[in-house]
Amino acid sequence: MSQILSKSPKHCAKQGLSIDKSYKKLFFAFSAFFTIVLAFIFLIWLILHPAKPQFSLREADIYQLNLSGPHLLNSSIQLTLLSKNPNNKVGIYYDDLQAYAAYKGQQITVDTSLPPFYQGHEESNLLTAFLEGTGLPVAPSFAYEVRRDQTSGRIVLNYKANGKLRWKVGTWVSGRYRFNVNCVSVMAFGPTAPTGPLSSIRGTQCSTAV
Template identity: 65%
Template sequence: MSQISEKSPQHCAKKKLVNISNLQKKLFLTFTTFCSSILLLILIVWFILRPTKPHFSLKEADIYQLVVSGTHLLNSSIQLTLLSTNPNQKVGIYYDDIQVYAAYRSQQITLYSSLPPFYQDHKDTNLLSTLLVAYALPVATSFNYDLGRDQMAGRLVLNIKANGLLRWKVGTWVSGKYRFNVNCVALFVLIGPSAGPLTFKQGTQCVTTI
């Protein structure tokens, strides 16, 4: 005698749920494996290329005005040119934001000047020029004394600083944003009275951190 077995509707429903659950697990595993492979590939490419931080140098700077009015209000005007170089062989750089300003004895002496965003291809070089100004900018009460003492000594040291955001480009892949900081030291030598601007033209390498 043969035995007839009937499956209840509840049993069929459970079997369908098991099949759906297995399918979801397979899809999730496939998706996870794909994402992991892409991430691993990016990390391998990143490790092989290892982007080098950009190089900055101060080409020239002209001080047209650096005068304290009253006891602690500064008027300043400084024209400068920076040279930016991408030293990488296969990595491009997007500069999304660059803010430049000048400092004297750790005091900011100009307002921020914004440079327009730009893309720098590998082994490429760009000249960046801007005018830094300030009107009635509050400074320390000792500023005028320090400035006069340095002028009497015949030398004036300024820091030209920049900060902003950059992204690395490898092929079609573009990284997230990284903050960078640039610090350039400019030594101005005063030789007798001069009717023109105080000029720095020696050129100097800047320190860049990311």
Template identity: 45%
Template structure:
């Protein structure tokens, strides 16, 4: 190997070490930047610490709630509900990316899910939705037949209006999420007996203004 080859090999080794050094420095800078950004976001979150949104079931217009027990117990129901959501935070915005609303009776879903449009609530903002919920001849679990008799005797039926979806928090220019959101709104409605089947008169409106439980 000539002197020129030795010098060329030495230069190549130095260039290789320099490239590795630059690569390590670059990786270190990227990691440091990620850590700094994460610390900033965490600090902002801890300072503002968002309060979960507040939901209120304002009213229900009951168009149908008919139970048939001819063979298998089935329920046909139709509601229009008015539900509001309030952002109690003074410095944090709330994004609702996906929110499905439906009705349940004693733990069983009795209507299809109705999707609410995506929305954003600014500081202290309130939004109101009025979706329709309906289910046609939904088979009821066998144990619910006895429960219906008890509810008939009591004269009321407890229906739970529920919402589930995803929520994100907005702190200035930072947006965090997505977090699971579950809302439960209990509603007591009265019903009677018509021709041997449980039913209510159509288009009965119930003013509720009931606070809902919210889990995030």
């Protein structure tokens, strides 16, 4: 005769309670571990407190800026920016970099991509891009605004860059943060046609937002 073994409901309840306690202990252990890791990273972040990168306009030369139709613009500009990492303990990865030129709030070149790069502690890098546009639509007032600037003897352009950056502390690398750069360039622009490209009068410090 075969013997059938059965466990009482009370025994099953005790076993289930024991398993629940084990899972809870494991959950609390993992939670405590991740909390300590996050607190440690946050503490390092507060101690190092990385400063945002600095950009300045080194050179901007306009080779072409004319209308091919009533409201269509052709443009070509050579741009050189200086990028500096002011941090002595934090490196910076730059990703998805793009640059373009604007005039009185209107984009006058297409977005131009720049290669990604890493910037070490207190390191500086020159960034060069050739900005251009063919048949770009502009506002009806564009030609009037340019003629007025030509009469005043100078033209002001904005050179803008944007992308994503990651902070690097030791072997730890942060998530991505979007940043925007705005550089203002003042160029001599008289009534007579220049023999060469229009060049920026002086280098300027750019504003950077992260």
